[in-house]
Amino acid sequence: MEFKEVTLVIRRQQNSTAGYDSFPVKVTPGLTVLEALILIQENQDPTLSFRYSCRGAVCGACAMMINNEIKLACRTQIRYLNAAKVKVEPLPNLPVIKDLVVEMTEFWEKYKYVKPWLQPKDEHPATERLMDEKLRVKLDPYANCILCASCYGACPVPARSGTRSFLGPAALARNFRFYADSREGGRFERLERVNSMDGLWGCDTVFKCVDFCPKDVRPTHGIVNSRKKLITGKLLRK
Ligand code: SF4
Ligand code: FES
Incomplete structure (x- = not known):
């Protein structure tokens, strides 16, 4: 099933406060999780923190948990997740600095x-x-x-x-x-x-x-x- 809009449920963390925030995102052809995060940061919450650079699966900066699996956000198209809710969380096993940014x-x-x-x-x-x-x-x-x-x-x-x-x-x-x-x-x-x-x-x-x-x-x-x-x-x- 093709979803025209999905909700990104994003793990937020700052200092010792942590929780999840939800953001609606319109799904356009080819939209990746990274692009959705950028759209949210530009239009809904400028404090959302995540790391990226190349946008093309080369720099390795955007690895994170997407619907309970570790993926590169820049290489993950939302429509192939086939889900109305997309849960986005930081990479496990490393301390979180803020939101989706981990201490490497x-x-x-x-x-x-x-x-x-x-x-x-x-x-x-x-x-x-x-x-x-x-x-x-x-x-x-x-x-x-x-x-x-x-x-x-x-x-x-x-x-x-x-x-x-x-x-x-x-x-x-x-x-x-x-x-x-x-x-x-x-x-x-x-x-x-x-x-x-x-x-x-x-x-x-x-x-x-x-x-x-x-x-x-x-x-x-x-x-x-x-x-x-x-x-x-x-x-x-x-
Ligand atoms: S998953 Fe590990 S081995 Fe594979 S590209 Fe990333 S750092 Fe290298
Ligand atoms: S932004 Fe460089 S690998 Fe995803």
Whole structure:
């Protein structure tokens, strides 16, 4: 059924006060949740806070809960939700600053921990450091991550008490991306750095991150492959 008008039921939060506010929105062809939020901010409530930048599924800023599923607001067309009410809430597992804006520091600190950059094994060559083409194709999905933190929001581990220090899917997937890069120096050290319950062994392997990643990165695969490489690498070193 096509709805000509829907109600956005938006989680509002400022300091310790929280609740839901409802806003009617006319549904025009192609209208996305992000565009609806912008319309509400422009015409109904200028204090509504949310984050976005590219509007085209590139910057990763607009991840949020939409009708109980984590989605990019800029890539979610309202008519495909097929609902008269659209509930919009902030990304789980991160503290709320205001309304739909979450504090990302925890996510970035964990990402930084895995040193998400190439640490080459040799001196700078005179020309580019080329990667084998077949390997590039294999690693492409990991390189497609837009750091939206949808996987972190969907992950059951940081949601549990006592497991907040878990590095999370995006960081561990990025660690695998550089581990698997043939140009990387200290590959095994990379795995050792995340060889802990806060790292590779903390993952429940329930694939929630895979389900909700908007870029098909498949972080669980990176985690499971890292575990395998760590075990076989240790055996080979014995
Ligand atoms: S792995 Fe996917 S869900 Fe996680 S931050 Fe990257 S793009 Fe977003
Ligand atoms: S606004 Fe950039 S990903 Fe949605």
